[in-house]
Amino acid sequence: MSKTRLEAFSDGVMAVAITLLVLNLHVTPSAHASLALQLAARWPSFAAFGVSFLVVGVIWINHHTVLGTVRQVDRLLLFYNLLLLAFVVSVPFATSTLAGYLANGKATDLHLAVLLYGGTMTAMAISYTLLFARATSSLASASQRWPPSRRAAVARFGVGVVVYPAVALLGLLSAPLMLLVYAGLSLYYMFNQTGTQETDLD
Amino acid sequence: MSKTRLEAFSDGVMAVAITLLVLNLHVTPSAHASLALQLAARWPSFAAFGVSFLVVGVIWINHHTVLGTVRQVDRLLLFYNLLLLAFVVSVPFATSTLAGYLANGKATDLHLAVLLYGGTMTAMAISYTLLFARATSSLASASQRWPPSRRAAVARFGVGVVVYPAVALLGLLSAPLMLLVYAGLSLYYMFNQTGTQETDLD
Amino acid sequence: MSKTRLEAFSDGVMAVAITLLVLNLHVTPSAHASLALQLAARWPSFAAFGVSFLVVGVIWINHHTVLGTVRQVDRLLLFYNLLLLAFVVSVPFATSTLAGYLANGKATDLHLAVLLYGGTMTAMAISYTLLFARATSSLASASQRWPPSRRAAVARFGVGVVVYPAVALLGLLSAPLMLLVYAGLSLYYMFNQTGTQETDLD
Amino acid sequence: MSKTRLEAFSDGVMAVAITLLVLNLHVTPSAHASLALQLAARWPSFAAFGVSFLVVGVIWINHHTVLGTVRQVDRLLLFYNLLLLAFVVSVPFATSTLAGYLANGKATDLHLAVLLYGGTMTAMAISYTLLFARATSSLASASQRWPPSRRAAVARFGVGVVVYPAVALLGLLSAPLMLLVYAGLSLYYMFNQTGTQETDLD
Numbered sequence: 102m103s104k105t106r107l108e109a110f111s112d113g114v115m116a117v118a119i120t121l122l123v124l125n126l127h128v129t130p131s132a133h134a135s136l137a138l139q140l141a142a143r144w145p146s147f148a149a150f151g152v153s154f155l156v157v158g159v160i161w162i163n164h165h166t167v168l169g170t171v172r173q174v175d176r177l178l179l180f181y182n183l184l185l186l187a188f189v190v191s192v193p194f195a196t197s198t199l200a201g202y203l204a205n206g207k208a209t210d211l212h213l214a215v216l217l218y219g220g221t222m223t224a225m226a227i228s229y230t231l232l233f234a235r236a237t238s239s240l241a242s243a244s245q246r247w248p249p250s251r252r253a254a255v256a257r258f259g260v261g262v263v264v265y266p267a268v269a270l271l272g273l274l275s276a277p278l279m280l281l282v283y284a285g286l287s288l289y290y291m292f293n294q295t296g297t298q299e300t301d302l303d
Numbered sequence: 304m305s306k307t308r309l310e311a312f313s314d315g316v317m318a319v320a321i322t323l324l325v326l327n328l329h330v331t332p333s334a335h336a337s338l339a340l341q342l343a344a345r346w347p348s349f350a351a352f353g354v355s356f357l358v359v360g361v362i363w364i365n366h367h368t369v370l371g372t373v374r375q376v377d378r379l380l381l382f383y384n385l386l387l388l389a390f391v392v393s394v395p396f397a398t399s400t401l402a403g404y405l406a407n408g409k410a411t412d413l414h415l416a417v418l419l420y421g422g423t424m425t426a427m428a429i430s431y432t433l434l435f436a437r438a439t440s441s442l443a444s445a446s447q448r449w450p451p452s453r454r455a456a457v458a459r460f461g462v463g464v465v466v467y468p469a470v471a472l473l474g475l476l477s478a479p480l481m482l483l484v485y486a487g488l489s490l491y492y493m494f495n496q497t498g499t500q501e502t503d504l505d
Numbered sequence: 506m507s508k509t510r511l512e513a514f515s516d517g518v519m520a521v522a523i524t525l526l527v528l529n530l531h532v533t534p535s536a537h538a539s540l541a542l543q544l545a546a547r548w549p550s551f552a553a554f555g556v557s558f559l560v561v562g563v564i565w566i567n568h569h570t571v572l573g574t575v576r577q578v579d580r581l582l583l584f585y586n587l588l589l590l591a592f593v594v595s596v597p598f599a600t601s602t603l604a605g606y607l608a609n610g611k612a613t614d615l616h617l618a619v620l621l622y623g624g625t626m627t628a629m630a631i632s633y634t635l636l637f638a639r640a641t642s643s644l645a646s647a648s649q650r651w652p653p654s655r656r657a658a659v660a661r662f663g664v665g666v667v668v669y670p671a672v673a674l675l676g677l678l679s680a681p682l683m684l685l686v687y688a689g690l691s692l693y694y695m696f697n698q699t700g701t702q703e704t705d706l707d
Numbered sequence: 708m709s710k711t712r713l714e715a716f717s718d719g720v721m722a723v724a725i726t727l728l729v730l731n732l733h734v735t736p737s738a739h740a741s742l743a744l745q746l747a748a749r750w751p752s753f754a755a756f757g758v759s760f761l762v763v764g765v766i767w768i769n770h771h772t773v774l775g776t777v778r779q780v781d782r783l784l785l786f787y788n789l790l791l792l793a794f795v796v797s798v799p800f801a802t803s804t805l806a807g808y809l810a811n812g813k814a815t816d817l818h819l820a821v822l823l824y825g826g827t828m829t830a831m832a833i834s835y836t837l838l839f840a841r842a843t844s845s846l847a848s849a850s851q852r853w854p855p856s857r858r859a860a861v862a863r864f865g866v867g868v869v870v871y872p873a874v875a876l877l878g879l880l881s882a883p884l885m886l887l888v889y890a891g892l893s894l895y896y897m898f899n900q901t902g903t904q905e906t907d908l909d
Contacts (some may be wrong), residue, residue, distance in 0.1 A: 106714055106771045108308055113722025116315025117521075119392065120323060121726060126396040130403045136412040140419075154392065158385040162378075165308045176768075176898055183764040190725065190760065194732040201736045210742040217746075292378055310510055318517025319723075321594065322525060328598040332605045338614040342621075356594065360587040364580075367510045494580055512712055520719025523796065524727060530800040534807045540816040544823075558796065562789040566782075569712045696782055 104174050107182065111164060114186045118193060119157045122150050125197040145203035149218075152280045152287075153196040157189060159287040160225060164232075171236045178235050185228040188221055195221040203276055215276050219269020222283060226261040261286075306376050309384065313366060316388045320395060321359045324352050327399040347405035351420075354482045354489075355398040359391060361489040362427060366434075373438045380437050387430040390423055397423040405478055417478050421471020424485060428463040463488075508578050511586065515568060518590045522597060523561045526554050529601040549607035553622075556684045556691075557600040561593060563691040564629060568636075575640045582639050589632040592625055599625040607680055619680050623673020626687060630665040665690075710780050713788065717770060720792045724799060725763045728756050731803040751809035755824075758886045758893075759802040763795060765893040766831060770838075777842045784841050791834040794827055801827040809882055821882050825875020828889060832867040867892075 125146055128139045140147075164185075171178070195218045202214040237254070264286065272279030327348055330341045342349075366387075373380070397420045404416040466488065474481030529550055532543045544551075568589075575582070599622045606618040641658070668690065676683030731752055734745045746753075770791075777784070801824045808820040843860070870892065878885030 106718060106775075109311060109715060110718045110722055110767055110771075112308060112312045113315050113517075113520075113719050114726055116312055116517075117319050117723050117726035118729075119388075120316055120319035121729065123320070123323065123392050123396050124326075124730075126393075128400055128403070130406070130408045130412065136400070136404060136408070136415045140415075151389070154389050155385070158388070161312055162381050162385075165312075169308075179768050180897065183761070183768075186725075186764070187757070187760050190729050191732075194729050198734055198742070201734070202742060204736070206736045206742070210736065213742045213746075291382065311513060314510060314514045315517050315719075315722075318514055318719075319521050321590075322518055322521040325522070325525065325594050325598050326528075328595075330602055330605070332608070332610045332614065338602070338606060338610070338617045342617075353591070356591050357587070360590070363514055364583050364587075367514075371510075493584065513715060516712060516716045517719050520716055521723050523792075524720055524723035527724075527727065527796050527800050528730075530797075532804055532807070534810070534812045534816065540804070540808060540812070540819045544819075555793070558793050559789070562792070565716055566785050566789075569716075573712075695786065 104168065104171060107174055107179065108165065108168055111168075111182060111186060112161070115157060115161045115164070115189055118189050119154055119161075121193045122153055122157075122196060125193065125200060126150060142204060143200075146197075146200040148277065148280055149196045149200040149203070152284045153192050155284055155287045156222065156225075157192055159291045160185075160189065160229065162291060163229070167233050167236045178232065181228060181232040181235055185225060185232055188224040188228060191221050192225075199276065211276060212273055215272035215279060216269055219266060219272055219279065223262070223265040223269065226265040230259060230262055261290075306370065306373060309376055309381065310367065310370055313370075313384060313388060314363070317359060317363045317366070317391055320392050321356055321363075323395045324355055324359075324398060327395065327402060328352060344406060345402075348399075348402040350479065350482055351398045351402040351405070354486045355394050357486055357489045358424065358427075359394055361493045362387075362391060362431065364493060365431070369435050369438045380434065383430060383434040383437055387427060387434055390426040390430060393423050394427075401478065413478060414475055417474035417481060418471055421468060421474055421481065425464070425467040425471065428467040432461060432464055463492075508572065508575060511578055511583065512569065512572055515572075515586060515590060516565070519561060519565045519568070519593055522593050523558055523565075525597045526557055526561075526600060529597065529604060530554060546608060547604075550601075550604040552681065552684055553600045553604040553607070556688045557596050559688055559691045560626065560629075561596055563695045564589075564593065564633065566695060567633070571637050571640045582636065585632060585636040585639055589629060589636055592628040592632060595625050596629075603680065615680060616677050619676035619683060620673055623670060623676055623683065627666070627669040627673065630669040634663060634666055665694075710774065710777060713780055713785065714771065714774055717774075717788060717792060718767070721763060721767045721770070721795055724796050725760055725767075727799045728759055728763075728802060731799065731806060732756060748810060749806075752803075752806040754883065754886055755802045755806040755809070758890045759798050761890055761893045762828065762831075763798055765897045766791075766795060766835065768897060769835070773839050773842045784838065787834060787838040787841055791831060791838055794830040794834060797827050798831075805882065817882060818879055821878035821885060822875055825872060825878055825885065829868070829871040829875065832871040836865060836868055867896075 126143075128136060128143070130136075131139070134142075199214045199218040202211045206214065233254070268279055268282045268286070271282065328345075330338060330345070332338075333341070336344075401416045401420040404413045408416065470481055470484045470488070473484065530547075532540060532547070534540075535543070538546075603618045603622040606615045610618065637658070672683055672686045672690070675686065732749075734742060734749070736742075737745070740748075805820045805824040808817045812820065839860070874885055874888045874892070877888065
């Protein structure tokens with residue numbers, strides 16, 4: 102019961118955050134710029150929308166995989182979950198900022214926007230790893246399902262804690278490349294994550 | 304359990320997307336234009352709101368019919384579902400763009416807005432067909448319930464993949480007519496879709 | 506299961522719609538108008554926010570009471586539910602329009618805004634009555650729980666179909682009075698509606 | 708069942724409200740102010756976002772603890788719940804108002820914004836206490852689980868009814884200090900609240 106509501110609230114927050122991303126997409130009829138020109142000029146918004154949608158969507162998928170194995174919810178797990186959600190909720194802000202400065206901004210501003218976006222990704226990776234470690238540790242004592250692969254799984258997420266900020270640094274050279282790599286990382290974590298039987302179904 | 308959260312997240316995203324449509328409706332007290340004039344000038348917003356609400360509402364209904372028959376959720380199903388949701392989330396953007404250029408825009412801009420709207424509808428039809436095929440295929444091996452009518456049902460959705468872009472082309476002649484046809488298609492898919500016993504209740 | 510998702514989606518839409526009401530509340534730091542002056546000038550926004558929040562909240566409560574008695578969901582029920590949700594989603598628009606013209610608008614504009622608000626309330630009452638009649642009729646054949654009081658309950662909602670537009674006409678004389686009466690009606694329907702044992706607990 | 712939907716609706720409203728907080732965060736590329744300057748000038752928005760996110764998140768956690776012990780939902784409980792949600796939904800407005808006047812506003816305006824924010828916190832504390840008292844009283848007759856500690860728990864929340872407005876008065880001296888104390892109170896209520904076995908897991 103407790104877990105059901107944790108999932109329902111998390112699903113709700115992630116569903117709202119992922120949908121608010123669309124608020125960054127808008128064009129206004131104008132005598133000076135055709136729709137085609139406006140859409141072309143706003144390509145960073147569409148690219149960032151796609152990548153952020155994928156990132157949050159995959160976080161949701163993995164969130165449900167992790168919580169699917171939890172038997173008892175404690176306050177620390179709730180706290181880590183709230184931390185993760187706080188950064189998920191920040192994604193629309195980081196996304197619109199990056200898109201705005203990618204469309205028209207000075208290099209120094211764009212660099213800061215890149216670090217803001219990459220920092221949000223990194224913060225999500227860190228809080229997700231904390232959540233994952235807590236979820237599987239409380240589970241370790243209660244079941245025999247995770248322990249064999251837990252060390253490997255935690256390590257795999259731990260790698261994310263190093264890789265995500267590294268990708269942000271890559272973004273200082275090329276922001277579009279950063280977006281591509283974050284999208285690729287999400288696809289990797291989507292199809293190749295936990296080693297549970299769910300992945301065997303692909 | 305896994306399926307419950309897939310449904311909860313999808314319900315959440317679709318509920319938010321369908322409600323965000325209303326953000327496109329707004330009037331501002333003005334000394335120059337009466338409320339009646341403003342409402343009249345904004346008829347495309349109301350028409351597009353109604354049609355898009357119906358389209359997303361019916362996608363939700365059929366989504367729940369399809370998932371109701373799924374027994375096991377795999378990563379590919381999750382991916383197709385995320386793809387469908389990405390286009391559902393884009394509907395408020397496509398809707399407000401179409402409404403904006405329908406109210407005041409040049410013909411070439413309106414044509415592009417029509418294609419954007421029709422393209423979003425088509426992308427939803429394609430990703431829904433992918434989701435449907437995956438859902439019923441993973442089911443086919445697990446139960447004997449769908450196989451008899453599965454080919455017919457997949458074909459019926461496959462038709463949508465052809466019809467939806469055709470309606471968009473029709474929209475190049477008349478955008479309001481396109482909206483009417485999309486509304487009609489949604490009503491058709493609402494009341495006459497799967498051949499399961501649910502429809503027998505009407 | 507089917508009913509669970511109907512409830513989840515409806516809960517989601519109503520939760521988003523009720524929360525979007527707050528987007529109509531905002532003040533901007535200004536050198537010309539103190540915060541106190543701005544809050545005072547915006548009293549219609551706060552009043553309309555409170556009333557609309559109560560109205561949607563009570564619709565949610567009664568929605569869950571009605572659906573709580575449904576055993577089988579059919580397509581017509583889904584359609585009436587979608588109709589109800591379409592008008593629920595329109596409430597933030599009707600609310601912000603009324604508040605805007607109540608704060609500063611000509612009498613004719615305000616009258617139209619009043620009719621828009623009252624019309625939305627009436628449309629919700631009608632679609633709720635349709636939903637209620639359908640929900641209890643499909644139930645009538647399946648159980649013996651509702652029939653005794655069903656006629657009375659449908660009549661009580663049928664009265665709403667007459668009362669709600671009448672209150673809108675009252676609003677042509679005084680919009681604040683209309684808001685007060687709608688709030689009172691919601692409180693009445695909240696505490697004195699269905700005659701089921703739930704109300705006995707008060 | 709009834710309780711399930713109460714939780715689902717409350718989760719939805721709180722999830723939307725907590726996510727709407729992010730709408731207050733936005734920067735616009737500008738030739739006059741670098742991104743770094745804009746982020747620095749907007750520190751109150753980020754601070755208020757963090758505190759309000761924590762406050763609403765902890766209210767959600769405690770809400771689910773309280774409702775987890777309820778066996779029967781009555782109309783008065785629904786009313787108190789609706790009251791709590793009305794103030795939760797007001798948090799984004801109170802937050803953006805406080806942040807706006809903290810960034811640039813006269814002292815008198817800021818004082819009023821502080822009282823608005825503290826008043827919202829106080830109203831949440833009062834309605835939460837009402838909800839808690841009602842939830843545990845209806846439970847008291849049905850089970851033996853809460854009675855022993857109920858008096859203490861109600862008292863602990865009752866203290867909040869005094870402390871929350873006191874912190875608002877503190878905010879008249881220093882608004883940032885007020886935010887810090889509200890964050891601290893939330894952390895206290897998060898990790899040390901109900902005395903149920905859930906807290907034992909920390």
